[in-house]
Amino acid sequence: MTSYNKIISFFASLALPAFVYAQAPLAYNSSGTIDKEMREDFVVIPDEADDIDIPIPSFIKRNANHIIYNGADWTGLRRAFEMSKESPVSIVHIGDSHVQADINTSTVRELLQYDFGNAGRGLVSPLKICGTNQPTDYVFQSSNSWNTVKLMNTSWMQTVGFTGTSIRPASSTSELTIGTKDTDDYNPFSSTTLFHNGKLSIKEVTDADGNKLDFRAIPSRDYTQIILSSLATKINVKFASAGDLTLYGASLSGERPGVFYHSIGNNGATFDSYNRIGSVGLGINPLHPNLVIISLGTNEAFGRQDIARFKRSIHLLVSNVRQANPDALILLTTPMECHRSVLTKSKARVRRKGRKGYRTVTRTNKTYAVNRNIAPLRKAILDYGKANGVAVYDWYDVAGGTGASTSWINSDLFAKDRVHHTHKGYNLEGRLLYDAIMDALRSQN
Known part of the structure; x- marks a missing residue:
């Protein structure tokens, strides 16, 4: 070693x-x-x-x-x-x-x-949800059903974002679990930015143990930043979607230099x-x-x-x-x-x-x-x-x-x-x- x-x-x-x-x-x-x-x-x-x-x-x-x-x-x-x-x-x-x-x-x-x-870990993409191989040092998963598109699909039934992936919720309310994997290295984050197209309304954020976290959502045209009240290595985000919401990925930041x-x-x-x-x-x-x-x-x-x-x-x-x-x-x-x-x-x-x-x-x-x-x-x-x-x-x-x-x-x-x-x-x-x-x-x- x-x-x-x-x-x-x-x-x-x-x-x-x-x-x-x-x-x-x-x-x-x-x-x-x-x-x-x-x-x-x-x-x-x-x-x-x-x-x-x-x-x-x-x-x-x-x-x-x-x-x-x-x-x-x-x-x-x-x-x-x-x-x-x-x-x-x-x-x-x-x-x-x-x-x-x-x-x-x-x-x-x-x-x-x-x-x-x-x-921070930085950009993570829903590669596994889209049915392809995903890096092993982060989690991007969901218990919901999604309509998915990958960059190399011949036809795109929905918008594909800059990450080359696109997931669209099949229901009006959905959840995503995003974070870094459990390893010997401690890589927490205090904010995450969800990249998307369409309206995204954050309802609840919980930590890895299911405890509710205080948060502040800052929406923008192409992304929504979620500021957490404390450091986390994994969060579950529950949100409501309207119309043609599609998500492309997230960025995990420790709000620290480096x-x-x-x-x-x-x-x-x-x-x-x-x-x-x-x-x-x-x-x-x-x-x-x-x-x-x-x-x-x-x-x-x-x-x-x-x-x-x-x-x-x-x-x-x-x-x-x-x-x-x-x-x-x-x-x-x-x-x-x-x-x-x-x-x-x-x-x-x-x-x-x-x-x-x-x-x-x-x-x-x-x-x-x-x-x-x-x-x-x-x-x-x-x-x-x-x-x-x-x-x-x-x-x-x-x-x-x-x-x-x-x-x-x-x-x-x-x-x-x-x-x-x-x-x-x-x-x-x-x-x-x-x-x-x-x-x-x-x-x-």
Whole structure:
């Protein structure tokens, strides 16, 4: 057990989610057909490993582990971190399944909060209610029935919020239980902000033992803040809904200085799918982001390539975030090299059962090959950042560059699908991103 894991501090520690993916290979075959094992609804298995202080393999390009500023001025972010003992710093990390699991992002969160203080768990989403995998360090559940929509659903029967999730109560009165999980780390909150569309009327708030809590509800157009009379780790909120109320998530705050590291991840997500929401920038605005990290591109590598369209999609999301959050820095990250499945058919002669002679059968064989679409998408992100003054973290290069996927497979850092990482691989990714952020905070650009 490392020093990181021994620290149980009110201000500076979070429980690190401990789970890995278990699933069959996910990719497209050689004809471009979607191999549905890739994009959505992973099976999550607990992992006893909970060590973020892991050795950094020799194939990691540590000399490349830095932010490429592209002319972006990070002075304001450095100043915000310097003032983190007086007011919280807010980071929002948007991504796909790599982020939804919240292993790499929880590593960054834990390390930054160890250095600068724990402002609270931050954003939590109703992923489990929507029928998909949810990070293990928080609770977002209900005994009621809900109409649900996920970002990657083909049709949306109700509004989808900036979190990529949407739940609508099936009755006029409902309840939600929201909070942090029971762990060795104490991470209480004194206020929660419910993000929603439509009228929300809070009737009662109780703690984990069912005791009524005094509270003050402050409604706004797109959210309702609930100020609690005392600290809590879990609350049950009873409310009345009218009309087309939909909820997207909540933010848990300790109303104390330090760092918020909010993560928004959706399995199978692309730039286009977030652009489909149309209001991501406005949605994250109440989180007051100082830095918005966007980690997308992996799923685009399993479809048809149109680099010009891809750059337009990047620009649309970046512009949407910038317009609503003009003081926030934006950091794009590139996806690392991964594999795709290749299906081939072969014919074989087999002996007939109980009869003389042979028959010919067709067999489908699955193999893997490097996904060659990743490299041009990585270049497109680098080119876009350079042309538009947006900082980039070149994870492709840091992870080892071309050929890195083989090294990751051999080091048990890639999951069986050769697209996602193991728990150890995500911890490594998070640790390296943390190092790059800390390097940026120390340097002068």
